[in-house]
Amino acid sequence: MTLLHERRDAPTRSVPPERRGSPVDVMRRRMFWPFVAPATALFVVFFVGPTIGVIWISLNEWAGAGPMSWRGLKNYVTLVQDPTFQTAFSNSMKILVLVGGCVFLASFALTAALREMKGKRLARSIIFFPVLVSGIVIALVWGILFQHGGTVNSVLGNFGVEPISWLNSSNMFTMIGLGMVWINVGLYTTIILAGVDRIPIYLYEEASLAGANAWQRFRYVTLPLSRDVVSVAAVLWTIESIKIFEFIFAFGGTTNDMPPTSVWNSALFVYGESFGSSAYRFGYASASALLMLLVFTAFVVLLRRLTHREPLEF
Amino acid sequence: MIRGIRDDGRVTGIRTPSRAVVGTAAMIGPLLAVAACGADDGSAEASGEEGQVLHYWSMWQDSEPDAQYLQEAIDEFETETGITVEVEWHGRDVMNKVLAAQNTDSVPDVVTQSTSKVGSVMVNTDQYTDLSSLYEQEVFGEDVTIGEVINEDYEVVTTTESGEPFLVPFFVHAYALWYDANRLNEVAASPPETWDDFAQILEETRSSGQSPLALDGDIGSYASIWPGMTLARILGPGGLLELATDPSGEGWEDPAIRDAMVEIGELAASGYFPDGYDASKWPTVQRQWFDGEADFLLMGSWVPLEGDTKGWAPEDFELAAMNFPAFGDDRSVPFEAYGFAIPKKAKNVDAAEQFIAFMLNKDTLSTWANAVPVLPARTDLEQAGSLEGIYTIMQDNQLTPLLDGLRQYHPDYYSKIFEPAGRDLMLGELSGEEFIAHIKEQQANYWELNQ
Numbered sequence: 015m016t017l018l019h020e021r022r023d024a025p026t027r028s029v030p031p032e033r034r035g036s037p038v039d040v041m042r043r044r045m046f047w048p049f050v051a052p053a054t055a056l057f058v059v060f061f062v063g064p065t066i067g068v069i070w071i072s073l074n075e076w077a078g079a080g081p082m083s084w085r086g087l088k089n090y091v092t093l094v095q096d097p098t099f100q101t102a103f104s105n106s107m108k109i110l111v112l113v114g115g116c117v118f119l120a121s122f123a124l125t126a127a128l129r130e131m132k133g134k135r136l137a138r139s140i141i142f143f144p145v146l147v148s149g150i151v152i153a154l155v156w157g158i159l160f161q162h163g164g165t166v167n168s169v170l171g172n173f174g175v176e177p178i179s180w181l182n183s184s185n186m187f188t189m190i191g192l193g194m195v196w197i198n199v200g201l202y203t204t205i206i207l208a209g210v211d212r213i214p215i216y217l218y219e220e221a222s223l224a225g226a227n228a229w230q231r232f233r234y235v236t237l238p239l240s241r242d243v244v245s246v247a248a249v250l251w252t253i254e255s256i257k258i259f260e261f262i263f264a265f266g267g268t269t270n271d272m273p274p275t276s277v278w279n280s281a282l283f284v285y286g287e288s289f290g291s292s293a294y295r296f297g298y299a300s301a302s303a304l305l306m307l308l309v310f311t312a313f314v315v316l317l318r319r320l321t322h323r324e325p326l327e328f
Numbered sequence: 329m330i331r332g333i334r335d336d337g338r339v340t341g342i343r344t345p346s347r348a349v350v351g352t353a354a355m356i357g358p359l360l361a362v363a364a365c366g367a368d369d370g371s372a373e374a375s376g377e378e379g380q381v382l383h384y385w386s387m388w389q390d391s392e393p394d395a396q397y398l399q400e401a402i403d404e405f406e407t408e409t410g411i412t413v414e415v416e417w418h419g420r421d422v423m424n425k426v427l428a429a430q431n432t433d434s435v436p437d438v439v440t441q442s443t444s445k446v447g448s449v450m451v452n453t454d455q456y457t458d459l460s461s462l463y464e465q466e467v468f469g470e471d472v473t474i475g476e477v478i479n480e481d482y483e484v485v486t487t488t489e490s491g492e493p494f495l496v497p498f499f500v501h502a503y504a505l506w507y508d509a510n511r512l513n514e515v516a517a518s519p520p521e522t523w524d525d526f527a528q529i530l531e532e533t534r535s536s537g538q539s540p541l542a543l544d545g546d547i548g549s550y551a552s553i554w555p556g557m558t559l560a561r562i563l564g565p566g567g568l569l570e571l572a573t574d575p576s577g578e579g580w581e582d583p584a585i586r587d588a589m590v591e592i593g594e595l596a597a598s599g600y601f602p603d604g605y606d607a608s609k610w611p612t613v614q615r616q617w618f619d620g621e622a623d624f625l626l627m628g629s630w631v632p633l634e635g636d637t638k639g640w641a642p643e644d645f646e647l648a649a650m651n652f653p654a655f656g657d658d659r660s661v662p663f664e665a666y667g668f669a670i671p672k673k674a675k676n677v678d679a680a681e682q683f684i685a686f687m688l689n690k691d692t693l694s695t696w697a698n699a700v701p702v703l704p705a706r707t708d709l710e711q712a713g714s715l716e717g718i719y720t721i722m723q724d725n726q727l728t729p730l731l732d733g734l735r736q737y738h739p740d741y742y743s744k745i746f747e748p749a750g751r752d753l754m755l756g757e758l759s760g761e762e763f764i765a766h767i768k769e770q771q772a773n774y775w776e777l778n779q
Binding site: 077078079080092095096097098157158161162163177179180181182183184185266268269270271272274275276286287289290291292293294295 | 420421423424427428430431444445448449452453454455544545546547548549603604605606607608609610612735739740742743744748751752755757770773777778
């Protein structure tokens with residue numbers, strides 16, 4: 015009993031009641047690591063570890079097997095002077111800014127139209143459909159539709175229009191951009207509409223009573239009150255745009271060949287330098303992947319700062 | 329049984345597994361189970377106690393006709409030797425998988441692919457097996473060695489710089505101009521040998537309103553082979569490789585090269601290819617060629633395979649080949665060899681060697697090669713009818729690696745400099761003069777950055 019009393023009174027074991035909390039809090043603290051540890055372990059093994067590995071590889075020259083040879087920062091120095099990387103970087107920026115701009119403009123236009131139209135649920139489903147279909151399938155279908163003797167030119171030919179070279183070198187990247195817009199606009203319309211649906215209807219009613227037309231209701235009610243959702247969607251697009259790969263790969267490439275380097279974005283550059291063109295320059299490819307990761311992380315941080323403001327409650 | 333009293337004064341008894349432990353086990357258990365499923369349990373190796381297991385990674389997919397014939401041969405091999413073959417039909421990107429596997433102990437015992445792909449993945453990383461002794465072994469069921477039946481001209485692509493063979497060729501693809509001899513019977517009777525003669529035929533054809541040439545412009549390698557083979561003609565064997573690796577790029581200023589590139593560039597500018605060839609998806613133009621809408625197709629010897637197996641060739645189409653016309657003396661024929669290689673870490677080298685020796689058996693190889701059809705690597709086999717023409721051309725001329733092996737030795741230069749520039753030339757985006765200026769500048773910049 016003495017022993018028991020000593021244990022109970024030991025100062026090192028005593029926890030202030032306010033820190034102990036309720037039995038639920040105690041249990042919650044005990045269960046914290048058992049629940050978090052597996053996810054943490056997976057995160058470390060499958061994300062942190064490989065990222066560290068990529069950093070190390072980017073400082074070396076490595077053919078994917080066999081010994082590495084140290085290059086320090088030379089891969090990065092070469093990269094920024096590499097015309098093919100510069101083109102890929104420029105294309106990634108075009109996708110981020112121009113294609114992204116078109117996606118959001120189209121999404122806003124559809125949001126404005128869908129919010130007030132009848133049968134908007136059906137329309138939403140139809141607009142969202144391209145998001146569900148694999149980018150590779152869409153790319154293949156677009157290839158059949160837009161090639162020189164394809165469906166689009168055949169239809170246009172019925173109206174006396176000469177065949178248009180939609181897929182030649184000059185137009186290929188524009189077509190890829192259009193494809194990206196078409197694939198993504200449904201997703202971003204859905205996200206923005208979800209935010210717009212939360213806006214109380216009486217605000218629109220009041221605006222209507224004040225004589226606001228559809229554009230003014232969109233400009234002065236929808237747009238300001240959906241800003242939080244739009245800012246999240248913009249971050250999402252920034253992150254997604256760096257990973258765009260399969261549509262360009264399938265649309266511009268063929269069974270055994272990569273697309274022309276003029277339409278590579280940063281993701282295709284990484285693939286091309288590693289497996290795609292049998293170059294197997296894993297150090298160089300890793301350096302390009304890391305550089306783009308840093309650039310896009312900076313964009314995300316900047317975007318978050320630019321769009322940050324106190325949340326509105328309504 | 330009292331074990332103690334907790335801080336909150338409650339008595340603890342025999343400890344049952346806590347929720348924490350149960351929770352952890354509940355979450356980690358499935359992970360371990362998944363990991364266990366993914367791990368190699370060695371079952372395949374375990375069966376090796378009764379008989380050896382050979383792991384073969386193929387460049388074909390199991391839906392291809394080649395795979396069906398190979399599978400029949402594999403079944404025979406298993407019956408004859410008692411060795412079990414575990415086949416993985418990976419398709420053309422098999423070497424990407426081999427590359428990744430080379431960092432583990434789970435490498436295949438034998439693989440098939442082209443010399444350029446095997447060279448990039450296994451030779452450049454020193455992960456190949458020297459097959460010198462295999463070349464001295466007898467072909468299964470025959471009294472001749474493998475080295476005796478393989479065309480020795482193929483050594484130029486199947487050996488390392490130090491002369492060690494790293495691949496045993498199974499079949500080859502040679503490159504030539506293909507046409508329908510039934511329609512172009514005058515060409516068949518007397519194929520043009522020089523570029524000037526060929527250009528005259530092309531011009532006559534174009535003037536008649538027919539497209540003289542076919543090219544699926546969306547495939548960069550198909551387009552860039554035009555300037556590639558032209559350069560090989562002007563510079564002779566090895567010359568293109570030397571030109572491409574010149575750090576200054578000054579070699580492009582050679583007047584003979586300039587004139588030839590201007591001439592080749594004119595093909596695009598002057599409408600020698602069908603309308604829309606630069607904005608179509610493969611195989612649109614190739615099928616137009618089979619349908620007689622264009623006369624000549626510059627391509628590897630897999631053309632009969634596509635014409636026959638895929639049914640693209642009309643019944644009256646008589647496939648014939650002519651050597652790429654000469655700009656000077658050179659009449660060499662570019663080719664690529666495909667065959668078997670054994671990774672350095674392979675566990676069953678002996679079984680792999682038996683497998684290769686079996687596959688090169690006269691009956692086995694000829695059955696497959698004639699059925700597909702392809703050009704078998706053995707010198708003593710009859711060729712399929714549609715390939716007799718190209719085989720004769722190969723016998724009459726020196727064989728050289730396709731583009732002097734540029735794609736194998738400098739794949740990054742090829743894919744970023746040579747192929748894009750060649751494609752732009754053949755699609756009319758660059759004139760011959762612009763091509764020279766462009767590639768000279770790009771090449772000098774490339775080698776400055778990548779020395």
